[in-house]
Amino acid sequence: MPASSQTLSSDFSGIPRPSPRWIEWVVEARSHRVILLVLGIWLLNGFDLAFTVLAHQQGVLHEENPLARHMLAYGPLSIILFKSGLVLIGSYPLLRFRTTRIGELGSLTILIAYVFLAIHWAQVVDLYAITINNAGDSFNFAAYADPGVN
Numbered sequence: 001m002p003a004s005s006q007t008l009s010s011d012f013s014g015i016p017r018p019s020p021r022w023i024e025w026v027v028e029a030r031s032h033r034v035i036l037l038v039l040g041i042w043l044l045n046g047f048d049l050a051f052t053v054l055a056h057q058q059g060v061l062h063e064e065n066p067l068a069r070h071m072l073a074y075g076p077l078s079i080i081l082f083k084s085g086l087v088l089i090g091s092y093p094l095l096r097f098r099t100t101r102i103g104e105l106g107s108l109t110i111l112i113a114y115v116f117l118a119i120h121w122a123q124v125v126d127l128y129a130i131t132i133n134n135a136g137d138s139f140n141f142a143a144y145a146d147p148g149v150n
Contacts, residue, residue, distance in 0.1 A: 035095070042087060057076070
Protein backbone atom coordinates (compact mmCIF):
# COMPACT_ATOMS: atom_id res chain seq x y z
CA MET A 1 0.00 0.00 0.00
CA PRO A 2 1.45 3.41 -0.91
CA ALA A 3 2.31 5.70 1.96
CA SER A 4 -0.02 8.46 0.78
CA SER A 5 -3.13 6.24 0.88
CA GLN A 6 -2.16 4.91 4.30
CA THR A 7 -1.84 8.46 5.64
CA LEU A 8 -5.18 9.44 4.14
CA SER A 9 -7.03 6.53 5.74
CA SER A 10 -5.43 7.17 9.11
CA ASP A 11 -6.51 10.84 8.97
CA PHE A 12 -10.19 9.80 8.85
CA SER A 13 -9.96 7.07 11.47
CA GLY A 14 -10.91 9.44 14.30
CA ILE A 15 -14.19 10.51 12.67
CA PRO A 16 -17.13 8.54 14.05
CA ARG A 17 -19.14 6.77 11.40
CA PRO A 18 -22.90 6.79 11.75
CA SER A 19 -24.12 3.57 13.23
CA PRO A 20 -27.14 1.84 11.74
CA ARG A 21 -29.07 2.74 14.90
CA TRP A 22 -28.37 6.46 14.38
CA ILE A 23 -29.55 6.19 10.77
CA GLU A 24 -32.71 4.39 11.88
CA TRP A 25 -33.41 7.16 14.41
CA VAL A 26 -33.10 9.87 11.73
CA VAL A 27 -35.37 7.95 9.36
CA GLU A 28 -37.94 7.34 12.10
CA ALA A 29 -37.81 11.01 13.13
CA ARG A 30 -38.55 12.02 9.53
CA SER A 31 -41.40 9.54 9.47
CA HIS A 32 -42.85 11.04 12.64
CA ARG A 33 -42.48 14.59 11.27
CA VAL A 34 -44.32 13.65 8.07
CA ILE A 35 -47.13 12.07 10.07
CA LEU A 36 -47.46 15.28 12.11
CA LEU A 37 -47.36 17.41 8.96
CA VAL A 38 -50.11 15.28 7.37
CA LEU A 39 -52.20 15.61 10.54
CA GLY A 40 -51.77 19.39 10.26
CA ILE A 41 -52.88 19.22 6.63
CA TRP A 42 -56.00 17.30 7.65
CA LEU A 43 -56.76 19.78 10.44
CA LEU A 44 -56.37 22.87 8.23
CA ASN A 45 -58.35 21.20 5.44
CA GLY A 46 -61.15 20.62 7.95
CA PHE A 47 -61.18 24.32 8.79
CA ASP A 48 -61.16 25.19 5.08
CA LEU A 49 -64.07 22.84 4.51
CA ALA A 50 -66.06 24.28 7.41
CA PHE A 51 -65.48 27.87 6.26
CA THR A 52 -66.35 26.93 2.66
CA VAL A 53 -69.66 25.38 3.67
CA LEU A 54 -70.54 28.22 6.08
CA ALA A 55 -69.62 30.95 3.60
CA HIS A 56 -71.64 29.25 0.88
CA GLN A 57 -74.67 28.89 3.16
CA GLN A 58 -74.45 32.58 4.10
CA GLY A 59 -74.16 33.63 0.47
CA VAL A 60 -70.74 35.27 0.70
CA LEU A 61 -68.86 32.64 -1.32
CA HIS A 62 -68.76 32.18 -5.05
CA GLU A 63 -66.91 28.91 -5.55
CA GLU A 64 -64.54 29.12 -8.52
CA ASN A 65 -64.03 25.37 -8.82
CA PRO A 66 -66.85 24.24 -11.14
CA LEU A 67 -66.95 20.72 -9.69
CA ALA A 68 -67.12 22.01 -6.11
CA ARG A 69 -69.71 24.62 -7.16
CA HIS A 70 -71.87 21.86 -8.63
CA MET A 71 -71.55 19.83 -5.44
CA LEU A 72 -72.38 22.80 -3.23
CA ALA A 73 -75.61 23.21 -5.18
CA TYR A 74 -76.72 19.79 -3.90
CA GLY A 75 -75.92 20.50 -0.26
CA PRO A 76 -72.93 20.35 2.04
CA LEU A 77 -72.71 16.55 2.33
CA SER A 78 -71.45 16.11 -1.23
CA ILE A 79 -68.68 18.70 -0.84
CA ILE A 80 -67.70 17.22 2.54
CA LEU A 81 -67.32 13.76 0.99
CA PHE A 82 -65.53 15.19 -2.05
CA LYS A 83 -62.94 17.20 -0.12
CA SER A 84 -62.42 14.49 2.51
CA GLY A 85 -61.85 11.94 -0.23
CA LEU A 86 -59.36 14.15 -2.01
CA VAL A 87 -57.38 14.74 1.18
CA LEU A 88 -57.34 11.03 2.01
CA ILE A 89 -56.23 10.11 -1.51
CA GLY A 90 -53.61 12.87 -1.51
CA SER A 91 -52.31 11.80 1.89
CA TYR A 92 -51.53 8.28 0.73
CA PRO A 93 -48.33 9.10 -1.23
CA LEU A 94 -47.14 11.40 1.55
CA LEU A 95 -47.58 8.67 4.15
CA ARG A 96 -46.30 5.93 1.82
CA PHE A 97 -43.04 7.80 1.25
CA ARG A 98 -42.82 9.34 4.73
CA THR A 99 -39.24 8.13 5.23
CA THR A 100 -37.94 10.03 2.20
CA ARG A 101 -36.89 13.64 1.92
CA ILE A 102 -39.33 14.28 -0.92
CA GLY A 103 -42.21 12.99 1.22
CA GLU A 104 -41.23 15.38 3.99
CA LEU A 105 -40.73 18.29 1.58
CA GLY A 106 -44.07 17.60 -0.12
CA SER A 107 -45.89 17.46 3.22
CA LEU A 108 -44.27 20.69 4.36
CA THR A 109 -45.11 22.45 1.09
CA ILE A 110 -48.77 21.42 1.25
CA LEU A 111 -49.02 22.43 4.90
CA ILE A 112 -47.55 25.87 4.12
CA ALA A 113 -50.11 26.31 1.33
CA TYR A 114 -52.91 25.46 3.77
CA VAL A 115 -51.48 27.92 6.31
CA PHE A 116 -51.69 30.68 3.70
CA LEU A 117 -55.24 29.59 2.93
CA ALA A 118 -56.11 29.76 6.64
CA ILE A 119 -54.66 33.28 6.80
CA HIS A 120 -56.77 34.23 3.79
CA TRP A 121 -59.91 32.82 5.44
CA ALA A 122 -59.13 34.82 8.60
CA GLN A 123 -58.94 38.00 6.52
CA VAL A 124 -62.20 37.15 4.73
CA VAL A 125 -63.99 36.56 8.03
CA ASP A 126 -62.63 39.85 9.43
CA LEU A 127 -63.75 41.75 6.33
CA TYR A 128 -67.17 40.11 6.49
CA ALA A 129 -67.50 41.06 10.18
CA ILE A 130 -66.57 44.68 9.41
CA THR A 131 -69.08 44.77 6.57
CA ILE A 132 -71.89 43.34 8.70
CA ASN A 133 -71.13 45.65 11.64
CA ASN A 134 -71.10 48.75 9.44
CA ALA A 135 -74.08 47.82 7.28
CA GLY A 136 -76.38 50.26 9.10
CA ASP A 137 -73.98 53.18 8.64
CA SER A 138 -74.58 54.98 5.43
CA PHE A 139 -72.34 57.61 3.95
CA ASN A 140 -73.97 61.00 3.56
CA PHE A 141 -72.88 62.04 0.08
CA ALA A 142 -74.97 65.23 0.13
CA ALA A 143 -72.86 66.66 2.95
CA TYR A 144 -69.73 66.42 0.80
CA ALA A 145 -71.27 67.48 -2.52
CA ASP A 146 -70.24 70.73 -4.17
CA PRO A 147 -72.88 73.32 -3.16
CA GLY A 148 -72.73 74.97 -6.60
CA VAL A 149 -73.70 71.80 -8.47
CA ASN A 150 -77.40 70.88 -8.69
